[in-house]
Amino acid sequence: MTGDTAPATRFGRADREPGILAECRDxxxxxxxxPTAVVAVHGITCRIRPGLRLAVTGxxxxxxxxxxxxxxxxxxxxxxxxxWPDLHHRAxxxxxxxxxxxxLPALDATENVALPLLLAGEPEDEAFRRARSALGRLAIDDLGGKLPDELSGGQAQRVAVARVLAARPLLIVADEPTGQLDHESAERVMTVLAATAxxxxxxxxxxxxxxFVAARLGQEWTMRDGRLHGAADPGLAERNGETR
Ligand SMILES: Nc1ncnc2c1ncn2[C@@H]1O[C@H](COP(=O)(O)OP(=O)(O)O)[C@@H](O)[C@H]1O
Ligand SMILES: [Mg+2]
Structure with a gap:
């Protein structure tokens, strides 16, 4: 700790507005x-803050x-x-x-999960310990030695979730992480994602x-034809064309 009067937090100072992890403006x-151009996203303004539990549906x-x-x-x-105003190292x-x-097809599941940690300079024993622990939380520790092409789609999806959790990010972005899972596995993945967050x-x-997945999260924003519906952040809703 420094001798400053207001304690520092991971997102700036405690006497300040809570942090903004990501901010999209227009x-x-x-x-x-x-003529073949596709506008996938139109004029979206939104903020992602620490603690947000958000489903993006559509x-x-x-x-x-x-x-x-x-x-x-x-x-x-x-x-x-x-x-990303309050992130120091987005990657x-x-x-x-x-x-x-x-x-990565040449690496087994544990190596895939450990790789981002190794690239970030984590010592090898710590990287592999965290990789095994993340696989264990998702109840797939028995798959650690398997190569990706020996895994089912749902198993590979859970390894990809473990890889993100092991890296301990401040912003977890998961694109249909339960799309190939049965209900029980989907429930476990959501529980572990929320607990880790x-x-x-x-x-x-x-x-x-x-x-079911959307209901597990606190907020829901809906996409339709590239536009966002749902209050993105107090004060920003109006700019998204919302009329609440
Ligand atoms: N790399 C790409 N090249 C061209 N069009 C794309 C590409 N990726 C997505 N699109 C188009 O952008 C639109 C939005 O796609 P996407 O963001 O993948 O939607 P969703 O995840 O909701 O299915 C779709 O019309 C899709 O066909
Ligand atoms: Mg998609």
Whole structure:
């Protein structure tokens, strides 16, 4: 601790407004150019704060994955801005569970989970200890030695969730993380994601089609044709075209 009067928190000072992990202002993302261009996201303004438990719902093709990728900083908007005011190192502080396959095929499940930690400079024994612990929380510790092509889609999806949890991010962005899971496994994944977010003081943003998954989270924003419906943040709702 320093001798400052107001105690510092992970998100700035305790006497300040709570942190903003991600902020989108009038963000749009268009794929392609000319007559075949697709506007996947239109003029979205929203804030992601610590502790947020958010479901992003909406039909297939409505822009959920695009919005999540923009919030996570793994895609860039074609208009507007995305910022992470209270993150210090976005690449390690944002964890993304991708909708599609994302494991490296030459590495077994434990190595896949440990890799981001090793790349971040974590000692090998600590990286593998955390990797095994994350697999254990998802009840797939028996799969640690398997290569991705020896796993079912649902098993690979849980390994991808473990990889994010082991990295202890402050913003967890999960794109349909239960899409290939039976109800019991989906419930476990949601319980572990929420418990880990609680422990880390993190925000959890989950794109989902599953009403059960959406109901487990505190808030729901709905995407329709690239537009966001649902109060994104007090004071910002009006700018999203909301009329509450
Ligand atoms: N890489 C891409 N190139 C061209 N169009 C894309 C690309 N990714 C997504 N789209 C289009 O953008 C729209 C939104 O897609 P997406 O964000 O994946 O929606 P969702 O996750 O809700 O299914 C869809 O019309 C989709 O076809
Ligand atoms: Mg998607």
């Amino acid at each position: 963000v749009a993302r268009t794929y392609g150019k000319g 039909p297939s093709g409505s822009g959920k994955s695009t919005l999540l990728h923009l919030i996570a900083g793994i895609d860039r908007p074609t208009a507007g801005t995305v910022e 390690t502080e944002v964890g993304v569970v991708f909708q599609g396959p994302s494991l 609680d422990e880390l003081g993190a925000a959890l943003v989950v794109a989902t089609h599953d009403p």
